[in-house]
Amino acid sequence: MVRTGTTAGHIGETRDVETIQISGGRVIDPSQGIDRISDVVLGRGRVLAIGEGYEEADVVVDARGMIVCPGLIDVHVHLREPGNEEDETIATGARAALAGGCTSVACMPNTRPSIDSQGAAEFVVLQAQRARQANVYPVGAVSKGREGHELAELGALVAGGAVAFTDDGAPVASASLMRRALQYAKMFDRCIMQHCQVMELTLGGVMNEGFESMKLGLGGMPGAAEDIMVARDIRLAEITGGRLHIQHISTERAVELVAEGKRRGVDVTAEACPHHFTLTDERLRTFDSNYKMNPPLRTRADVDAVIGGLRDGTIDLLATDHAPHSREKKMRELDQAPFGIVGLETLIPIIALALIEPGHLTWPEVIRKLTVEPARLLGLPKGTLRPGADADVTIIDPDSPWTVDPAAFHSKSRNTPYGGWPVRARAHTAIVAGEIRYTLGGKAHESGATPAP
Numbered sequence: 187m188v189r190t191g192t193t194a195g196h197i198g199e200t201r202d203v204e205t206i207q208i209s210g211g212r213v214i215d216p217s218q219g220i221d222r223i224s225d226v227v228l229g230r231g232r233v234l235a236i237g238e239g240y241e242e243a244d245v246v247v248d249a250r251g252m253i254v255c256p257g258l259i260d261v262h263v264h265l266r267e268p269g270n271e272e273d274e275t276i277a278t279g280a281r282a283a284l285a286g287g288c289t290s291v292a293c294m295p296n297t298r299p300s301i302d303s304q305g306a307a308e309f310v311v312l313q314a315q316r317a318r319q320a321n322v323y324p325v326g327a328v329s330k331g332r333e334g335h336e337l338a339e340l341g342a343l344v345a346g347g348a349v350a351f352t353d354d355g356a357p358v359a360s361a362s363l364m365r366r367a368l369q370y371a372k373m374f375d376r377c378i379m380q381h382c383q384v385m386e387l388t389l390g391g392v393m394n395e396g397f398e399s400m401k402l403g404l405g406g407m408p409g410a411a412e413d414i415m416v417a418r419d420i421r422l423a424e425i426t427g428g429r430l431h432i433q434h435i436s437t438e439r440a441v442e443l444v445a446e447g448k449r450r451g452v453d454v455t456a457e458a459c460p461h462h463f464t465l466t467d468e469r470l471r472t473f474d475s476n477y478k479m480n481p482p483l484r485t486r487a488d489v490d491a492v493i494g495g496l497r498d499g500t501i502d503l504l505a506t507d508h509a510p511h512s513r514e515k516k517m518r519e520l521d522q523a524p525f526g527i528v529g530l531e532t533l534i535p536i537i538a539l540a541l542i543e544p545g546h547l548t549w550p551e552v553i554r555k556l557t558v559e560p561a562r563l564l565g566l567p568k569g570t571l572r573p574g575a576d577a578d579v580t581i582i583d584p585d586s587p588w589t590v591d592p593a594a595f596h597s598k599s600r601n602t603p604y605g606g607w608p609v610r611a612r613a614h615t616a617i618v619a620g621e622i623r624y625t626l627g628g629k630a631h632e633s634g635a636t637p638a639p
């Protein structure tokens with residue numbers, strides 16, 4: 187393996203003049219229809235070129251046997267700062283993002299206080315700049331204090347850096363507030379991301395309502411609670427011409443509704459999270475709170491419908507809904523434990539296991555849902571390796587068996603249902619703005635690909 191240069195190991199030093207050649211990988215860039223073995227050359231924080239024949243790079247990263255793609259973008263994470271720094275901070279969450287292969291994340295506003303003002307959005311941006319890990323984009327609250335009554339000052343939030351709006355953690359329950367939010371956000375060409383749930387139907391719920399919840403005697407959250415809100419909001423998007431994004435879609439009917447909305451020309455997109463296409467409500471038989479999430483794990487038919495929606499394009503994006511909670515909180519009784527699981531550091535392996543290995547999606551299709559589509563949703567000039575684009579690059583090792591070990595997570599929290607799962611793919615290297623900020627197992631330039639046998 188060829189290596190030149192001596193500076194790449196010093197993470198954090200200024201690299202403005204450095205050029206990096208990522209050599210011999212399978213370059214997949216859906217924005218340009220590229221899928222071929224090639225080199226990617228970066229310099230001065232930008233993509234310089236895709237192609238062979240660059241010999242003067244300061245640093246050469248051997249990517250033989252690896253996938254090289256635009257930096258992955260996760261549009262749905264919870265970073266818990268300010269207010270719950272014991273669960274996660276912007277710095278630790280942004281580090282976990284890199285370790286999971288995401289060079290950009292959009293964080294939800296359900297912090298304490300919530301991200302409902304220009305200052306709050308600016309705080310997130312500033313903390314992320316200080317951390318110098320993944321790019322972090324704040325998603326502003328739809329309503330003041332996320333209380334669902336009064337519209338937040340969306341224009342001020344945009345000025346503070348907000349890339350979208352949501353009251354996630356809870357839905358915008360009021361139809362009239364949702365209607366106005368869609369109208370206003372349209373003026374800034376931003377989308378409203380909705381946690382679709384009719385709260386009156388899920389009060390006291392712990393898991394999906396159905397055969398399993400009845401058998402276990404646990405409070406149920408009916409799929410209809412999601413379906414009804416999805417139907418309502420698609421109609422509101424239709425009459426306002428606003429942009430609606432359905433978060434963490436989990437039911438068969440909701441997938442059908444989005445497909446139907448798209449056929450009618452409504453500006454609606456949807457995301458799916460790995461847990462909703464890998465796990466069913468039968469897992470709750472263990473009473474393990476790492477199977478407690480909101481929306482809850484559903485039935486096999488729902489899982490199959492989500493996979494179907496990912497296959498046929500009804501579901502545009504993949505996202506984690508990374509929801510860190512300390513061990514202490516998740517150890518409570520099932521009905522007391524908070525909803526949610528961490529997801530960043532298992533994103534690639536679980537997608538590979540559940541979507542790629544069974545043949546549901548190809549790597550280019552998966553990468554499209556984690557690059558081009560999220561960049562489009564948030565209006566970011568990212569998700570591409572076109573010359574001149576930001577030098578955000580993810581290198582994926584697609585085929586080296588390993589076992590998910592929550593103790594090794596960079597996230598502050600460990601609440602995952604995937605601990606101990608045997609998997610094959612993982613993030614290997616993450617480059618942000620032309621800086622090698624993460625490499626699996628240590629120093630930036632000393633752990634390139636294992637040479638092909």
Ligand SMILES: [Zn+2]
Nearest residue numbers: 354355381480
């Ligand atoms: Zn949610």
Ligand SMILES: [Zn+2]
Nearest residue numbers: 294354355507
């Ligand atoms: Zn969420």
